Amino acid sequence: MGDIAIRTVGLSKLYHTGSKQEPYKTLRDTLTEAFLSPIRRVGRLIRGQATGAAELNEPFWALRDLCLEIKHGEVVGIIGRNGAGKSTLLKILSRITEPTHGFAEIHGRVGSLLEVGTGFHPELTGRENIYLNGAILGMKRADIKRRFDEIVDFAEIEKFLDTPVKHYSSGMYMRLAFAVAAHLEPEILMVDEVLAVGDIAFQKKCLNKMREVGKGGRTVLFVSHNMQAVTRMCQRAILVNEGRIKEDGPAGRVVASYMNAGLLNVPEREWPDPATAPGGELARLRAVRVRDGEGRVADLIDVTSQIMIEMEYEILKSGYVFAPNFGVWNEEGICIFASLDVDPAWLGRRRPSGRYRSRAIIPRHFLKEGTLFVNADLVTLDPMTVQCNEHQVVSFSVVDSGSGLSARGGYNGRMLGVVQPLLEWKTERLDS
Structure with a gap:
């Protein structure tokens, strides 16, 4: 011992x-x-x-027959869904x-x-x-x-x-x-x-x-939804699900297992009660949605379709410059990209209180096939403070149905990289 x-x-x-x-x-x-x-x-x-x-x-069992040992000097990440224990x-x-x-x-x-x-x-x-x-x-x-x-x-x-x-x-x-x-x-x-x-x-x-x-x-136990922080800082991770340990092992392996666990996609989250909506003293998040190119809330979107990330939020106090933003993460816990609200109508302007909706369009043929997770943030600028930082708030899957031209061409194997852009190619014959 x-x-x-x-x-x-x-x-x-x-x-x-x-x-x-x-x-x-x-x-x-x-x-x-x-x-x-x-x-x-x-x-x-x-x-x-x-x-x-x-x-x-x-009755609700937050933990159930949980057994573990952590040695002195280990840095351990504890991961899992909200309410996992x-x-x-x-x-x-x-x-x-x-x-x-x-x-x-x-x-x-x-x-x-x-x-x-x-x-x-x-x-x-x-x-x-x-x-x-x-x-x-x-x-x-x-x-x-x-x-x-x-x-x-x-x-x-x-x-x-x-x-x-x-x-x-x-x-x-x-x-x-x-x-x-x-x-x-x-x-x-x-x-x-x-x-x-x-x-x-x-x-x-x-x-x-x-x-x-x-x-x-020294020993560190770090509970986090930030998979990148867990994989970078921890040698070991413990996945908790419904009050029990589901997996325990090297951080990279456990994070990948968690992100690729076949969880049902959740393309829409709403908080109808402003008192319980995530946020701070200045703003609260009210909804996040993923929409396809037709504007429908969707959890399965083809690579040939545009993707819209939609955020609704309520600004409680006037006079602040806000930068609503989101990040898209893949199954391995890697942030593919982040994007901030750059609408010229509000860029750098102090916003009055009220209800807002911000939408960003992800172009066709950009994201790679697989399950993707969206983190949604509400941030003020000058000074910069985070009012809301919701991890994995919605999720969706990108598929390549083969119904149209894609970055795959005629290749059916595993594509490398974190994005899958359809780039413009020009090929000419030199011996003609």
């Missing part, structure tokens, strides 16, 4: 849809409670007693949630960055939360002080260091939370995909820091 950092046996977690789950009280909760006044504690107790649990509904696994390993059955052994100090809002106490300042988190990790005050300036510089929140974190924006909170989790020398670092929202430059900074942590011989 000396080389094992994480071990789970029969790990299971049961939820009841419609019921209010009682949170698992961690050591952090216990320690931060001491910072609250008795009046606040009584008030919170009263509010808790006044809130009744919702009526129980259907990835985040629940990290919450149990981070001692935020307790399992229904089974157990998890953790050998080493854990730094975790899961949901924005976990890990800090809102009434304490940024400075106080840094020292508190270090103390929970078992670090001496002198060791925390030695890393303090590095944490603050990385998080870029020096002006707000002595402000209670409840007044931080979600971006500031996330920057400080990641800086603390990555710099206080955890032996095991767990990161859920909270990095998908926020400043793009800081996302790159975080990924670089995670690579550095992994190369330093």
